[in-house]
Amino acid sequence: MIATSRDDGSDVVVIELQREDRRNALDLALCEAIREAADAAVAGGARVIVVTGQGSAFCSGADLGGVYGPDFLKALYGMLHHLTRLPVPLIAAVNGPAIGAGTQLAMACDLRVAADTAKFAVPTARNGLAVDAWTIRTLADLAGAGRARRLMLAAESLDRDEALACGLADRAGTLDDAIAWAREIATFAPLTLAHNKLVLNGSPDDDAAIEQSFAAVWASDDVQEAALARTERRAPVFRGR
Structure with missing residues:
Protein backbone atom coordinates (compact mmCIF):
# COMPACT_ATOMS: atom_id res chain seq x y z
CA MET A 1 0.00 0.00 0.00
CA ILE A 2 2.92 2.34 0.80
CA ALA A 3 6.62 2.06 -0.01
CA THR A 4 9.14 4.33 1.67
CA SER A 5 12.73 4.68 0.51
CA ARG A 6 15.61 6.97 1.36
CA ASP A 7 17.52 8.53 -1.50
CA ASP A 8 21.14 7.43 -1.42
CA GLY A 9 23.49 10.06 -0.08
CA SER A 10 20.86 12.62 0.86
CA ASP A 11 18.23 13.42 3.46
CA VAL A 12 15.38 12.88 0.98
CA VAL A 13 12.67 10.26 1.59
CA VAL A 14 10.34 9.09 -1.16
CA ILE A 15 6.84 7.90 -0.27
CA GLU A 16 5.17 5.94 -3.06
CA LEU A 17 1.46 5.15 -3.04
CA GLN A 18 1.14 1.50 -4.08
CA ARG A 19 -2.47 0.69 -4.98
CA GLU A 20 -1.82 0.45 -8.68
CA ASP A 21 -4.84 -1.80 -9.21
CA ARG A 22 -7.02 1.07 -7.90
CA ARG A 23 -4.90 3.77 -9.56
CA ASN A 24 -3.68 4.73 -6.09
CA ALA A 25 -7.16 5.77 -4.93
CA LEU A 26 -7.29 6.81 -1.29
CA ASP A 27 -9.17 4.79 1.29
CA LEU A 28 -9.07 5.11 5.05
CA ALA A 29 -6.10 2.76 5.44
CA LEU A 30 -4.02 4.51 2.76
CA CYS A 31 -4.71 7.95 4.26
CA GLU A 32 -3.49 6.72 7.62
CA ALA A 33 -0.47 5.04 6.01
CA ILE A 34 0.57 8.25 4.24
CA ARG A 35 0.39 10.20 7.49
CA GLU A 36 2.34 7.57 9.40
CA ALA A 37 5.00 7.31 6.68
CA ALA A 38 5.47 11.07 6.60
CA ASP A 39 5.82 11.24 10.37
CA ALA A 40 8.32 8.38 10.33
CA ALA A 41 10.35 10.14 7.62
CA VAL A 42 10.55 13.33 9.69
CA ALA A 43 11.44 11.38 12.83
CA GLY A 44 14.17 9.62 10.85
CA GLY A 45 15.81 12.89 9.86
CA ALA A 46 14.35 13.52 6.41
CA ARG A 47 14.77 17.11 5.30
CA VAL A 48 12.53 16.78 2.23
CA ILE A 49 9.80 14.27 1.41
CA VAL A 50 8.77 13.35 -2.14
CA VAL A 51 5.30 11.85 -2.65
CA THR A 52 4.44 9.96 -5.83
CA GLY A 53 2.24 7.19 -7.17
CA GLN A 54 3.00 3.73 -8.48
CA GLY A 55 2.21 3.09 -12.11
CA SER A 56 0.57 5.57 -14.46
CA ALA A 57 -1.51 7.55 -11.93
CA PHE A 58 -0.49 9.83 -9.09
CA CYS A 59 -3.81 9.34 -7.27
CA SER A 60 -7.21 8.84 -8.88
CA GLY A 61 -9.08 10.29 -5.91
CA ALA A 62 -11.10 8.76 -3.12
CA ASP A 63 -11.79 5.05 -3.60
CA LEU A 64 -15.31 4.94 -5.03
CA GLY A 65 -15.60 1.39 -3.80
CA GLY A 66 -15.00 2.51 -0.26
CA VAL A 67 -17.31 3.97 2.34
CA TYR A 68 -17.79 7.73 2.49
CA GLY A 69 -18.35 8.20 6.17
CA PRO A 70 -17.02 10.25 9.06
CA ASP A 71 -14.07 7.91 9.65
CA PHE A 72 -12.84 8.28 6.06
CA LEU A 73 -13.33 12.05 6.06
CA LYS A 74 -11.47 12.35 9.37
CA ALA A 75 -8.60 10.26 8.01
CA LEU A 76 -8.47 12.13 4.68
CA TYR A 77 -8.56 15.67 6.02
CA GLY A 78 -6.50 14.79 9.05
CA MET A 79 -3.78 13.52 6.71
CA LEU A 80 -3.96 16.45 4.27
CA HIS A 81 -3.86 19.12 6.95
CA HIS A 82 -1.16 17.24 8.86
CA LEU A 83 1.13 17.27 5.82
CA THR A 84 0.84 21.06 5.62
CA ARG A 85 2.00 21.28 9.25
CA LEU A 86 5.08 19.11 8.94
CA PRO A 87 8.32 21.07 9.47
CA VAL A 88 9.93 19.85 6.23
CA PRO A 89 9.03 20.61 2.60
CA LEU A 90 7.06 18.02 0.64
CA ILE A 91 7.28 17.71 -3.14
CA ALA A 92 4.52 15.96 -5.09
CA ALA A 93 5.94 14.11 -8.09
CA VAL A 94 2.69 14.06 -10.07
CA ASN A 95 3.41 11.19 -12.43
CA GLY A 96 -0.10 11.02 -13.91
CA PRO A 97 -3.69 12.00 -13.18
CA ALA A 98 -4.33 13.61 -9.79
CA ILE A 99 -8.10 13.60 -9.53
CA GLY A 100 -10.24 14.77 -6.61
CA ALA A 101 -8.39 13.70 -3.48
CA GLY A 102 -5.33 13.28 -5.71
CA THR A 103 -5.34 17.00 -6.46
CA GLN A 104 -5.89 17.62 -2.75
CA LEU A 105 -2.87 15.47 -1.89
CA ALA A 106 -0.74 17.33 -4.43
CA MET A 107 -1.86 20.66 -2.95
CA ALA A 108 -1.07 19.49 0.59
CA CYS A 109 2.51 19.19 -0.62
CA ASP A 110 4.53 22.40 -0.81
CA LEU A 111 5.78 22.01 -4.38
CA ARG A 112 4.57 20.06 -7.41
CA VAL A 113 6.63 18.53 -10.23
CA ALA A 114 4.32 17.40 -13.04
CA ALA A 115 4.98 14.78 -15.72
CA ASP A 116 3.56 15.29 -19.20
CA THR A 117 0.69 12.92 -18.33
CA ALA A 118 -0.31 14.88 -15.22
CA LYS A 119 -3.88 16.12 -14.96
CA PHE A 120 -5.63 17.93 -12.12
CA ALA A 121 -9.36 17.94 -11.38
CA VAL A 122 -11.77 18.16 -8.44
CA PRO A 123 -15.01 16.85 -9.99
CA THR A 124 -17.21 16.96 -6.90
CA ALA A 125 -20.02 18.57 -8.90
CA ARG A 126 -20.19 15.42 -11.02
CA ASN A 127 -20.41 12.99 -8.09
CA GLY A 128 -22.43 14.94 -5.52
CA LEU A 129 -19.62 15.21 -2.99
CA ALA A 130 -17.94 18.20 -1.38
CA VAL A 131 -14.45 19.24 -0.34
CA ASP A 132 -13.54 21.44 2.58
CA ALA A 133 -12.97 25.18 2.41
CA TRP A 134 -9.19 24.71 2.70
CA THR A 135 -9.18 22.80 -0.59
CA ILE A 136 -11.13 25.40 -2.54
CA ARG A 137 -9.24 28.36 -1.10
CA THR A 138 -5.85 26.71 -1.60
CA LEU A 139 -6.80 25.86 -5.18
CA ALA A 140 -7.73 29.51 -5.79
CA ASP A 141 -4.46 30.68 -4.20
CA LEU A 142 -2.36 28.35 -6.33
CA ALA A 143 -4.20 28.28 -9.65
CA GLY A 144 -6.03 31.61 -9.52
CA ALA A 145 -9.70 32.33 -8.91
CA GLY A 146 -10.74 31.87 -12.53
CA ARG A 147 -9.28 28.40 -12.92
CA ALA A 148 -10.51 27.39 -9.46
CA ARG A 149 -14.03 28.33 -10.55
CA ARG A 150 -13.63 26.27 -13.70
CA LEU A 151 -12.56 23.24 -11.70
CA MET A 152 -15.09 23.61 -8.91
CA LEU A 153 -18.15 24.96 -10.78
CA ALA A 154 -17.70 23.61 -14.32
CA ALA A 155 -15.92 20.39 -13.25
CA GLU A 156 -13.17 20.99 -15.79
CA SER A 157 -9.61 19.67 -15.55
CA LEU A 158 -6.18 21.17 -16.10
CA ASP A 159 -3.48 19.41 -18.08
CA ARG A 160 0.20 19.68 -17.24
CA ASP A 161 0.90 22.72 -19.41
CA GLU A 162 -2.02 24.75 -18.06
CA ALA A 163 -1.15 23.74 -14.50
CA LEU A 164 2.38 25.01 -15.07
CA ALA A 165 1.14 28.22 -16.66
CA CYS A 166 -1.16 29.09 -13.76
CA GLY A 167 1.09 27.97 -10.88
CA LEU A 168 -0.71 24.84 -9.74
CA ALA A 169 2.39 22.93 -10.87
CA ASP A 170 5.83 24.39 -10.21
CA ARG A 171 8.06 22.43 -12.58
CA ALA A 172 7.75 19.97 -15.41
CA GLY A 173 9.50 16.68 -14.85
CA THR A 174 9.61 13.11 -13.68
CA LEU A 175 10.12 11.51 -10.29
CA ASP A 176 13.88 11.71 -10.89
CA ASP A 177 13.56 15.44 -11.48
CA ALA A 178 11.55 15.82 -8.27
CA ILE A 179 14.19 13.90 -6.32
CA ALA A 180 16.97 16.03 -7.81
CA TRP A 181 15.13 19.19 -6.70
CA ALA A 182 14.56 17.66 -3.27
CA ARG A 183 18.29 16.93 -2.93
CA GLU A 184 19.05 20.60 -3.55
CA ILE A 185 16.44 21.80 -1.06
CA ALA A 186 17.69 19.29 1.52
CA THR A 187 20.98 21.21 1.70
CA PHE A 188 19.21 24.42 2.79
CA ALA A 189 18.83 25.54 6.41
Whole structure:
Protein backbone atom coordinates (compact mmCIF):
# COMPACT_ATOMS: atom_id res chain seq x y z
CA MET A 1 0.00 0.00 0.00
CA ILE A 2 2.92 2.34 0.80
CA ALA A 3 6.62 2.06 -0.01
CA THR A 4 9.14 4.33 1.67
CA SER A 5 12.73 4.68 0.51
CA ARG A 6 15.61 6.97 1.36
CA ASP A 7 17.52 8.53 -1.50
CA ASP A 8 21.14 7.43 -1.42
CA GLY A 9 23.49 10.06 -0.08
CA SER A 10 20.86 12.62 0.86
CA ASP A 11 18.23 13.42 3.46
CA VAL A 12 15.38 12.88 0.98
CA VAL A 13 12.67 10.26 1.59
CA VAL A 14 10.34 9.09 -1.16
CA ILE A 15 6.84 7.90 -0.27
CA GLU A 16 5.17 5.94 -3.06
CA LEU A 17 1.46 5.15 -3.04
CA GLN A 18 1.14 1.50 -4.08
CA ARG A 19 -2.47 0.69 -4.98
CA GLU A 20 -1.82 0.45 -8.68
CA ASP A 21 -4.84 -1.80 -9.21
CA ARG A 22 -7.02 1.07 -7.90
CA ARG A 23 -4.90 3.77 -9.56
CA ASN A 24 -3.68 4.73 -6.09
CA ALA A 25 -7.16 5.77 -4.93
CA LEU A 26 -7.29 6.81 -1.29
CA ASP A 27 -9.17 4.79 1.29
CA LEU A 28 -9.07 5.11 5.05
CA ALA A 29 -6.10 2.76 5.44
CA LEU A 30 -4.02 4.51 2.76
CA CYS A 31 -4.71 7.95 4.26
CA GLU A 32 -3.49 6.72 7.62
CA ALA A 33 -0.47 5.04 6.01
CA ILE A 34 0.57 8.25 4.24
CA ARG A 35 0.39 10.20 7.49
CA GLU A 36 2.34 7.57 9.40
CA ALA A 37 5.00 7.31 6.68
CA ALA A 38 5.47 11.07 6.60
CA ASP A 39 5.82 11.24 10.37
CA ALA A 40 8.32 8.38 10.33
CA ALA A 41 10.35 10.14 7.62
CA VAL A 42 10.55 13.33 9.69
CA ALA A 43 11.44 11.38 12.83
CA GLY A 44 14.17 9.62 10.85
CA GLY A 45 15.81 12.89 9.86
CA ALA A 46 14.35 13.52 6.41
CA ARG A 47 14.77 17.11 5.30
CA VAL A 48 12.53 16.78 2.23
CA ILE A 49 9.80 14.27 1.41
CA VAL A 50 8.77 13.35 -2.14
CA VAL A 51 5.30 11.85 -2.65
CA THR A 52 4.44 9.96 -5.83
CA GLY A 53 2.24 7.19 -7.17
CA GLN A 54 3.00 3.73 -8.48
CA GLY A 55 2.21 3.09 -12.11
CA SER A 56 0.57 5.57 -14.46
CA ALA A 57 -1.51 7.55 -11.93
CA PHE A 58 -0.49 9.83 -9.09
CA CYS A 59 -3.81 9.34 -7.27
CA SER A 60 -7.21 8.84 -8.88
CA GLY A 61 -9.08 10.29 -5.91
CA ALA A 62 -11.10 8.76 -3.12
CA ASP A 63 -11.79 5.05 -3.60
CA LEU A 64 -15.31 4.94 -5.03
CA GLY A 65 -15.60 1.39 -3.80
CA GLY A 66 -15.00 2.51 -0.26
CA VAL A 67 -17.31 3.97 2.34
CA TYR A 68 -17.79 7.73 2.49
CA GLY A 69 -18.35 8.20 6.17
CA PRO A 70 -17.02 10.25 9.06
CA ASP A 71 -14.07 7.91 9.65
CA PHE A 72 -12.84 8.28 6.06
CA LEU A 73 -13.33 12.05 6.06
CA LYS A 74 -11.47 12.35 9.37
CA ALA A 75 -8.60 10.26 8.01
CA LEU A 76 -8.47 12.13 4.68
CA TYR A 77 -8.56 15.67 6.02
CA GLY A 78 -6.50 14.79 9.05
CA MET A 79 -3.78 13.52 6.71
CA LEU A 80 -3.96 16.45 4.27
CA HIS A 81 -3.86 19.12 6.95
CA HIS A 82 -1.16 17.24 8.86
CA LEU A 83 1.13 17.27 5.82
CA THR A 84 0.84 21.06 5.62
CA ARG A 85 2.00 21.28 9.25
CA LEU A 86 5.08 19.11 8.94
CA PRO A 87 8.32 21.07 9.47
CA VAL A 88 9.93 19.85 6.23
CA PRO A 89 9.03 20.61 2.60
CA LEU A 90 7.06 18.02 0.64
CA ILE A 91 7.28 17.71 -3.14
CA ALA A 92 4.52 15.96 -5.09
CA ALA A 93 5.94 14.11 -8.09
CA VAL A 94 2.69 14.06 -10.07
CA ASN A 95 3.41 11.19 -12.43
CA GLY A 96 -0.10 11.02 -13.91
CA PRO A 97 -3.69 12.00 -13.18
CA ALA A 98 -4.33 13.61 -9.79
CA ILE A 99 -8.10 13.60 -9.53
CA GLY A 100 -10.24 14.77 -6.61
CA ALA A 101 -8.39 13.70 -3.48
CA GLY A 102 -5.33 13.28 -5.71
CA THR A 103 -5.34 17.00 -6.46
CA GLN A 104 -5.89 17.62 -2.75
CA LEU A 105 -2.87 15.47 -1.89
CA ALA A 106 -0.74 17.33 -4.43
CA MET A 107 -1.86 20.66 -2.95
CA ALA A 108 -1.07 19.49 0.59
CA CYS A 109 2.51 19.19 -0.62
CA ASP A 110 4.53 22.40 -0.81
CA LEU A 111 5.78 22.01 -4.38
CA ARG A 112 4.57 20.06 -7.41
CA VAL A 113 6.63 18.53 -10.23
CA ALA A 114 4.32 17.40 -13.04
CA ALA A 115 4.98 14.78 -15.72
CA ASP A 116 3.56 15.29 -19.20
CA THR A 117 0.69 12.92 -18.33
CA ALA A 118 -0.31 14.88 -15.22
CA LYS A 119 -3.88 16.12 -14.96
CA PHE A 120 -5.63 17.93 -12.12
CA ALA A 121 -9.36 17.94 -11.38
CA VAL A 122 -11.77 18.16 -8.44
CA PRO A 123 -15.01 16.85 -9.99
CA THR A 124 -17.21 16.96 -6.90
CA ALA A 125 -20.02 18.57 -8.90
CA ARG A 126 -20.19 15.42 -11.02
CA ASN A 127 -20.41 12.99 -8.09
CA GLY A 128 -22.43 14.94 -5.52
CA LEU A 129 -19.62 15.21 -2.99
CA ALA A 130 -17.94 18.20 -1.38
CA VAL A 131 -14.45 19.24 -0.34
CA ASP A 132 -13.54 21.44 2.58
CA ALA A 133 -12.97 25.18 2.41
CA TRP A 134 -9.19 24.71 2.70
CA THR A 135 -9.18 22.80 -0.59
CA ILE A 136 -11.13 25.40 -2.54
CA ARG A 137 -9.24 28.36 -1.10
CA THR A 138 -5.85 26.71 -1.60
CA LEU A 139 -6.80 25.86 -5.18
CA ALA A 140 -7.73 29.51 -5.79
CA ASP A 141 -4.46 30.68 -4.20
CA LEU A 142 -2.36 28.35 -6.33
CA ALA A 143 -4.20 28.28 -9.65
CA GLY A 144 -6.03 31.61 -9.52
CA ALA A 145 -9.70 32.33 -8.91
CA GLY A 146 -10.74 31.87 -12.53
CA ARG A 147 -9.28 28.40 -12.92
CA ALA A 148 -10.51 27.39 -9.46
CA ARG A 149 -14.03 28.33 -10.55
CA ARG A 150 -13.63 26.27 -13.70
CA LEU A 151 -12.56 23.24 -11.70
CA MET A 152 -15.09 23.61 -8.91
CA LEU A 153 -18.15 24.96 -10.78
CA ALA A 154 -17.70 23.61 -14.32
CA ALA A 155 -15.92 20.39 -13.25
CA GLU A 156 -13.17 20.99 -15.79
CA SER A 157 -9.61 19.67 -15.55
CA LEU A 158 -6.18 21.17 -16.10
CA ASP A 159 -3.48 19.41 -18.08
CA ARG A 160 0.20 19.68 -17.24
CA ASP A 161 0.90 22.72 -19.41
CA GLU A 162 -2.02 24.75 -18.06
CA ALA A 163 -1.15 23.74 -14.50
CA LEU A 164 2.38 25.01 -15.07
CA ALA A 165 1.14 28.22 -16.66
CA CYS A 166 -1.16 29.09 -13.76
CA GLY A 167 1.09 27.97 -10.88
CA LEU A 168 -0.71 24.84 -9.74
CA ALA A 169 2.39 22.93 -10.87
CA ASP A 170 5.83 24.39 -10.21
CA ARG A 171 8.06 22.43 -12.58
CA ALA A 172 7.75 19.97 -15.41
CA GLY A 173 9.50 16.68 -14.85
CA THR A 174 9.61 13.11 -13.68
CA LEU A 175 10.12 11.51 -10.29
CA ASP A 176 13.88 11.71 -10.89
CA ASP A 177 13.56 15.44 -11.48
CA ALA A 178 11.55 15.82 -8.27
CA ILE A 179 14.19 13.90 -6.32
CA ALA A 180 16.97 16.03 -7.81
CA TRP A 181 15.13 19.19 -6.70
CA ALA A 182 14.56 17.66 -3.27
CA ARG A 183 18.29 16.93 -2.93
CA GLU A 184 19.05 20.60 -3.55
CA ILE A 185 16.44 21.80 -1.06
CA ALA A 186 17.69 19.29 1.52
CA THR A 187 20.98 21.21 1.70
CA PHE A 188 19.21 24.42 2.79
CA ALA A 189 18.83 25.54 6.41
CA PRO A 190 16.16 23.31 8.03
CA LEU A 191 15.03 25.84 10.63
CA THR A 192 14.57 28.49 7.95
CA LEU A 193 12.58 26.10 5.76
CA ALA A 194 10.38 25.14 8.70
CA HIS A 195 9.79 28.81 9.53
CA ASN A 196 8.98 29.73 5.95
CA LYS A 197 6.55 26.83 5.62
CA LEU A 198 4.86 27.75 8.90
CA VAL A 199 4.29 31.30 7.69
CA LEU A 200 3.12 30.22 4.23
CA ASN A 201 0.65 27.64 5.55
CA GLY A 202 -0.21 29.24 8.87
CA SER A 203 -3.20 31.14 10.21
CA PRO A 204 -3.55 34.00 12.70
CA ASP A 205 -3.66 31.35 15.43
CA ASP A 206 -0.03 30.58 14.59
CA ASP A 207 1.30 34.07 15.32
CA ALA A 208 2.96 33.07 18.59
CA ALA A 209 4.56 30.01 17.01
CA ILE A 210 5.76 32.11 14.09
CA GLU A 211 7.40 34.64 16.42
CA GLN A 212 9.10 31.81 18.30
CA SER A 213 10.24 30.22 15.05
CA PHE A 214 11.61 33.53 13.78
CA ALA A 215 13.63 34.02 16.97
CA ALA A 216 14.92 30.44 16.86
CA VAL A 217 16.26 30.87 13.34
CA TRP A 218 18.21 34.01 14.26
CA ALA A 219 19.57 32.38 17.41
CA SER A 220 20.63 29.17 15.66
CA ASP A 221 24.10 27.80 15.06
CA ASP A 222 23.19 27.69 11.36
CA VAL A 223 23.32 31.50 11.20
CA GLN A 224 26.88 31.37 12.44
CA GLU A 225 27.70 28.53 10.04
CA ALA A 226 26.44 30.57 7.09
CA ALA A 227 28.60 33.53 8.11
CA LEU A 228 31.65 31.31 8.56
CA ALA A 229 31.06 29.62 5.20
CA ARG A 230 30.97 33.00 3.50
CA THR A 231 34.37 33.96 4.94
CA GLU A 232 35.82 30.57 4.03
CA ARG A 233 34.25 30.69 0.56
CA ARG A 234 32.56 27.32 0.81
CA ALA A 235 29.02 25.98 0.89
CA PRO A 236 27.50 26.01 4.39
CA VAL A 237 26.68 22.72 6.12
CA PHE A 238 23.47 23.27 8.03
CA ARG A 239 22.63 21.14 11.07
CA GLY A 240 19.18 22.42 11.88
CA ARG A 241 20.16 23.76 15.25
